[in-house]
Amino acid sequence: MARGSRQVFAAPEGLLRIEDCLTSAGAVALPPGVTLPSLIDRNVAHVGDAVAYRYLDFTRSEAGVAVELTWAGLGVRVRAVAARLRTVAAAGDRVAILAPQGLDYVTAFFGAIKAGTVAVPLFAPELPGHVERLDTALRDSRPSVVLTTATALSSVEAFLDTLPSRLRPKVILLEHIPDHEGDGFAQVAVDVDDVSHLQYTSGSTRPPVGVEITHRAVGTNLIQMILSIDLLNRNTHGVSWLPLYHDMGLSMIGFPAVYGGHSTLMSPTAFVRRPQRWISALSDGSREGRVVTAAPNFAYEWTAQRGRPSPGDDVDLANVVLIIGSEPVSMGAITAFREAFAPHGLPATAIKPSYGIAEATLFVSTTAPTATPSVLHVDRDELEAGRAVPVAADAVTAVAQVSLGQVARSLWAAVVDPDTAAELPDGHVGEMWLHGDNVGRGYWGLPEESARTFHARLADPLVSGSHTTGVAAAADWLRTGDLGFYLDGELYVTGRLADRVMVGGRTVYPQHVEATVADASPMVRRGYVTAFTIPGERLVIVAERAAGTNRSDPQEALAAVTAEVSRRHGLTVHDVKIVPAGAIPRTTSGKLARRASLAQYLDGAWD
Structure with a gap:
């Protein structure tokens, strides 16, 4: 079913089956009515007693206190949050989540979606160094409601007081919503092409903007990720410390909903202070079955430096899949991590260099399940001129490019001349353009920029060797702003258009x-x-x-x-x-x- 997949484990009766999400030709196509709320409802009905999310709280104990929610418990909390939101917000209203990392954040996100509102996953104002981003996102999305917790309330209220009175939303404390409030909740009709949430971009090259992510895009991207990374074994679970307001963090709570599986979460601060905590959680998951995690370069480098097990520690990473993405992937980070943890059973194929972008919900490409990370050295001067010319690794002008594998099923990625909109042949550097159901709908409140970015038209596809085969001539394409090239069946991303400088x-x-x-x-x-x-x-x-x-x-x-x-x-x-x-x-x-x-x-x- 997927590249290199071994076996599709049968779903318990009533749960979503991956094969039901594929056409007879193998394309990804969600069954009617499949959304994250509908998947949670299925899991509540059929595996309600199973753990859905586990949060490791290191603020109360150095060893960590595990707090768990079953699918049934999650269903109760999500219905209660949705019911309260229906009393103060209308369908399509934005609901911002300004809460610390934890299970309350998970229930707030799913509750906002279940209520038919548009979730805006953000963060509590005490996150250092990012007040400007939070201010930009709140002024842009104009939420009618903010969901937060008692521990963050004072900082949230102080921050909201800096906004003009017309922009101040109603604040709801999640702890003050009783479980029984969901008893009378009336199901809200949610169309798969409605907006699920606004995913604000990182702000690395421009002020953050909110990407409109639809329910169809969320579901499609989760299925694409499961197929591409060979997560078809239903005894696969997640471990993540990634911020839940980040697209990769949201995916780590999204994919268990497809399976009725579970994810173990912790805070970014807990990871940074002691990266061994991440390794320990991965090891615990590896003993139960397959476990998947994701992180950017710095996390693998930091863990290789500060997260090595102590002598005598029983660490087992034999069943771990590690996605590395979020920035140009560093082979140095991969090598350092592999050298540190190979003695603990880490397979050579465990680390999966990947490419993702918020405008495409997240996931775009990764290496094959049986592939080991590989690096291509190309001539730097030729690359700056737009050509990928392989050279020896020790060449004076050699620069390393890590392969990001193959594009997800039912997603097309073309390398395009950004000035002429003509597709470029393999070995030539151009802007990556994407087409598929996982692509977002546009930028919130920016119709002109949305038209330019999400509705680009390819002027001249290649006659042979095209990566657009199967896409209608009049189809819309997403301009990613990322530069890359194809070579020998592999995708490489070289950087951002906006980052390049003239010297x-x-x-x-x-x-x-x-x-x-x-x-x-x-x-x-x-x-x-x-x-x-x-x-x-x-x-x-x-x-x-x-x-x-x-x-x-x-x-x-x-x-x-x-x-x-x-x-x-x-x-x-x-x-x-x-x-x-x-x-x-x-x-x-x-x-x-x-x-x-x-x-x-x-x-x-x-x-």
Whole structure:
């Protein structure tokens, strides 16, 4: 059924079967009426006593206190939240979730959807460094209701007081909604093409905007992920510390709903403080059956450094699937993690480099179930000119590109010249355009930008070797803003259109310069470098200090960075700033925020 799949485990009577979501030709097509609320109702009816979500709370105990919700318990809470929302909000109203990570967040999200409102998954204002993003999202989505918890109430109310009175929503405490309030809940008709939730983009290259994700897009993308990653074994469960307001975090609570399985959750803070907690939860899940998780580069690097088991720890990662995505995938992060955990049973095929984007709900491509991560080295100068030309790994101009495998079933990805809308042949770099039922409906409140981004028309598909076969000539395509290429059946993503910079008349990928800076001096904290240009095509580099170098004189590092960038790239560096750890802004998903870095530099923040 899927590439390399071994077996489709039969669904308990009454649950959704993956084969029911496929046409006779094998295309993904949701059965009528399948939405997340309908899937939860099925699970309540047929596996109600089974655990749905488990939250590991490390605020009350260093060892973690496990709090569980069965499917039946989840159904009770979701109906109660939906019933309360129906008394204060109309269908289509936005309902923002400003709550800490936990089971209340899960019930709030599903409750808002069940009520026929549009969920807006955000975060409590105490999340450091992201107040501007929260303010932008609330002013843009204009929710009529905010769902929060008692622990976050004071910060939420203080934050909402900064909004104009006309924008202040009603605040509902989740703990104050009794279970019995859902007893009289009248089912709300939800169409699969209605908007399920607004997924706000990370803000790495522009102010965050809300992507309208429909129920059809959610269901389609979950089935695509299950098929592509070979999660057909129903004894597959999830483990995640990802923020639940992030698209990848939401997918980790979405896919158990398809199966009637369960996910174990923890907070991002719990992971960062002790990454061993993630490994321990994965090991526990691996002993029960297959377990899937997802994280960006930094998580694998951090865990390889700080999350290795102590001598004598019984860690078993034999049945783990690890998705790595969210930014250009680093082979260095993969290698470090594999070396750290191969002695604990981690299979060579466990790590799955993947590509995703909020505008496509999330999942776009991944490597085959039986494939090991692979890297292709291409000539940097040719790549900047738009061609992927393989070279030896030790070539002076070699840059590494990690394969992101193959595109999901019933999704098309074409490499397109963004200026002419013509499809480009394999080996040529262009903008990735997507077509499929998992693509969102548009940007909330931005009709012109939605038309340009979500309703692009391909002008000239290739006569042979096209990646658009089967798509109608007049079909809409999503312009992703991501650059990539195909080679030998594999998809590669090279960077963002908006991130590329002009230096001395050359178009340069900033991540290539940033990698050089990280290699130039041990004072540079690897993975915490930004490169951008200021007016006049002048190149500026900001690098955080590595651990243990706070008292070191930066002059030697400044000279080394300038010299190495000149040697490897032939570029003149206008300015280098060595800043304390944590100074460079990052998005809520952990990406480098180059736009924010540029703004801080111009404001003199690092003078």
